[in-house]
Amino acid sequence: MIEFLQQLINGISLGAIYALIALGYTMVYGVLRFINFAHSDVFMLGAFVGYYAVKKLGVPVGGLAGGLLVLCLAMSICAIVGILIERLAYRPLRSRPTLSVLITAIGVSLLLQNLGQSVFGANPKAFPRLFPETNLHLGQLSITSNQLLVIAVSLVLLAGLHFIVHRTKTGTAMRALSFNATASSLVGINNDRIISFTFGLGSALAGAGGILYAMNYPSIDPLMGTMPGLKAFVAAVLGGVGSLPGAALGGLLIGLIETFVAGTGWSTYRDAVAFAILILILLLRPAGLLGKSRSDKV
Amino acid sequence: MVEIRNLTVAYGAVTALHKISLTVNAGEIVTLIGGNGAGKSTTLRAISGLIRPRSGKIMYQGTDVTGVPAHELVARGLSHCPEGRLVFANLTVDENLRLGAYLQRDRKRIAEELDFVLTLFPRLSERTTQLAGTLSGGEQQMLAIARALMSQPRCLLLDEPSLGIAPLLVKSIFDQIVALNRTRGLTILLVEQNANLALEISHRGYVLETGRIILSDHAAALRSNPDVQEAYLGA
Numbered sequence: 001m002i003e004f005l006q007q008l009i010n011g012i013s014l015g016a017i018y019a020l021i022a023l024g025y026t027m028v029y030g031v032l033r034f035i036n037f038a039h040s041d042v043f044m045l046g047a048f049v050g051y052y053a054v055k056k057l058g059v060p061v062g063g064l065a066g067g068l069l070v071l072c073l074a075m076s077i078c079a080i081v082g083i084l085i086e087r088l089a090y091r092p093l094r095s096r097p098t099l100s101v102l103i104t105a106i107g108v109s110l111l112l113q114n115l116g117q118s119v120f121g122a123n124p125k126a127f128p129r130l131f132p133e134t135n136l137h138l139g140q141l142s143i144t145s146n147q148l149l150v151i152a153v154s155l156v157l158l159a160g161l162h163f164i165v166h167r168t169k170t171g172t173a174m175r176a177l178s179f180n181a182t183a184s185s186l187v188g189i190n191n192d193r194i195i196s197f198t199f200g201l202g203s204a205l206a207g208a209g210g211i212l213y214a215m216n217y218p219s220i221d222p223l224m225g226t227m228p229g230l231k232a233f234v235a236a237v238l239g240g241v242g243s244l245p246g247a248a249l250g251g252l253l254i255g256l257i258e259t260f261v262a263g264t265g266w267s268t269y270r271d272a273v274a275f276a277i278l279i280l281i282l283l284l285r286p287a288g289l290l291g292k293s294r295s296d297k298v
Numbered sequence: 299m300v301e302i303r304n305l306t307v308a309y310g311a312v313t314a315l316h317k318i319s320l321t322v323n324a325g326e327i328v329t330l331i332g333g334n335g336a337g338k339s340t341t342l343r344a345i346s347g348l349i350r351p352r353s354g355k356i357m358y359q360g361t362d363v364t365g366v367p368a369h370e371l372v373a374r375g376l377s378h379c380p381e382g383r384l385v386f387a388n389l390t391v392d393e394n395l396r397l398g399a400y401l402q403r404d405r406k407r408i409a410e411e412l413d414f415v416l417t418l419f420p421r422l423s424e425r426t427t428q429l430a431g432t433l434s435g436g437e438q439q440m441l442a443i444a445r446a447l448m449s450q451p452r453c454l455l456l457d458e459p460s461l462g463i464a465p466l467l468v469k470s471i472f473d474q475i476v477a478l479n480r481t482r483g484l485t486i487l488l489v490e491q492n493a494n495l496a497l498e499i500s501h502r503g504y505v506l507e508t509g510r511i512i513l514s515d516h517a518a519a520l521r522s523n524p525d526v527q528e529a530y531l532g533a
Binding site: 172176183185187190191 | 346348367368369372373377378379380384385386387388389396397398400401445448449
């Protein structure tokens, strides 16, 4: 039982990070109908912004304020990078087939990975401690303060995202655009601006994910985004690409499943399981758990 | 208010409009009639900036707006209620209507306009919290028109408002269109399969055939024209 609860907490904390990344995939898919494969490298960049903020800029960490400052910095820079990627790489292809954009996304991903290796260096770096760390003991249960922070920060970000998407004018415009781009331009929405905003928002979440991930797995390198990125992609598909609650749910499920598989002695298969889920969901329920296939009324 | 000169529009290798010219004066209701694929919707899409013409000029309120994107024209008082309605099925009726006033910052004017369109189409006021996708076809059409009015346009491009709607509802929608023209001086360019009905409420009309304007006249004259009667009025 203790073992179960322990794994449950580990799983939720990992799943929360997958959820943050998956939301970026699903938001971009919502407005542009393609999978932004460079998203996982924005996640990596988030971790590196955190690293350099501490090592080079000397942001004082170890307290709550310093850690949060690093988090905000990573989110802001990732948002800007996300907006630039869209502006420079994807927007010129707006009227082209989705496949061209998809291939470009893979190219941008490779570019960021290799740029990372040449700028940051290919060797793994030790991620600094951002927040005060303690172990909380509840009976035999042991929870690190970082795990709790990951869960708390993720919840705050999810609530913030929900607010933006459902309670603000820009969020309503995002939902309108994701339904139909012609109709949204006819009510006066500047689609390009909303697409930029969406990239900024998704990339900020990926940046936060990068920081949170590095807090729990404190060795970072320019290729670190690949595996979490792929799993978050699986999470987005599992939840139903285009559905925000779906991405959050999918992330959580993938995190939990992966943790439990690893905890039951099948740890060599922890990565394989995520992709087995991808294959299964594509075969059995391609729209995902919360996605719906759309029909129009004539 | 709207003037098109020698407009040519093509989709890839297919030319949809061949050098058409037409004028809509302020305060008029003008109808485009023509069969399927004649280029009626294409004309509206070109005016509202959804598609770029290959050549020719589009003037709106005396300025050249050729190639100006759709969302900027909304700010200048041009509103296009598109074919197939395109209501945001994933949003509520209220959210749809408020998006219609996306560019309006004055909350009071949004509230006033909301009141206005809901008195125009009372059925919508019973459904404000409902998702637009759950409305009937006729209600969706009302919503599409109401949404197009929320931007307080001076000129409305209206595409097939009667398509797939019960005749009784069509009547009530057309009554409202006329009322908007009379009371607000709203200029309307109407595309309509039901040419009889459209010409009844219009001042003038143009007849499009395979991308060319073959006839233009006052609505009454078009209605009594034997060729038009035979081809479009089912006489």
